[in-house]
Amino acid sequence: MQTQINLSAAFFRIGLFGFGGGPTMIPLVHKEVVDNYGWMNDDEFSNVLAIGNTLPGPIATKMAGYIGYKVGGVVGCVNAVIAMIIPVILVMIAGLGLLNEYRDKPWVAGMAHGVIPVVTWMMAKLTYDFLIKGHKALGAIAMAIGVAVSVGCIVVLNIHPGLVVGATILAVLVKPQKSEKSKTEPDNSMG
Template sequence: MSWERLWQLAVAFGQSGLLGFGGGPGVVPFIKEQVVDRYQWMDEPGFAETLALGNALPGPIATKLAAFVGFKVAGLTGLLVATTAAVAPTAVAMIALVGIFQAYRHSPAVAGALNAVKPVAVALMLQVAWDLGTRSFPSAATWVIGAASAVLLFAGVNPALVVALALVTGAVLRI
């Protein structure tokens, strides 16, 4: 077990937990930057696959990514460190800020601040989608699967079913 790797996991997922806003859309870009770009624990296609499979499972995506990456990097100890680092900042902040938020929740300044951050979360997710998308479509068949998946998702089909259909299609077509 490398203490340096455990520290890197704690820093990477701790930063994601502190800076990610808006759940998955806000935290995935931070996780991708740490996991793929900074520490290179995964490449872009591997991150895209992990993200797709993680989205098919119940629960917050940040926790699932932390658990997977932590385990991949440093085994069970890494899983525990990364998951704790991803969850603890938000849990502590929620406990500390719940009283303040309740007291000022009707304030126009607070509402304005929250409304201003929402487009940033969308922009961050679009950036990740673009980065992963440009590398995740190596053939015409993957473009067809992507388009069909988008149609199914916008039609309200359960994301787990869409991922399962894509997995089966990819296995049958061997793409």
């Protein structure tokens, strides 16, 4: 029961404070799931994020559904998704009414612009964390090549990010991995 309460609380907070939509909610999901509750480690979170980006639909609700299922089964999945979307629905209903009524007021524009630096910082922090993790896992050169190819595909060639992530996952799955035994044993074939 406590797990379901924690899932509700975590994803309700994410839905309530996730200004800017799905991608801007990712740092909040990371904070709750990895840092606050420890339901996943950074590697698991990265995998869920990567796979979630390849699937259609809003990333935040896909992550809520998967994480909820992982932590609390089918009930946890439903619980997490509902907890995430209820605040968004309520804020949209109330917020659109207020915005329509006060849209010409300077404080409304100021409020919207005031959130941008916070969301920018959250996205930059998550990007930095992923770069450090990638550097540790792949090395500086492989990480730089991966970033450059990704930026080239997404920005220059205008390929959807989900396709780039999907192609990367397929490439890793197809690429033969060296076994742990072959990594640690010396090659004695020459002598």
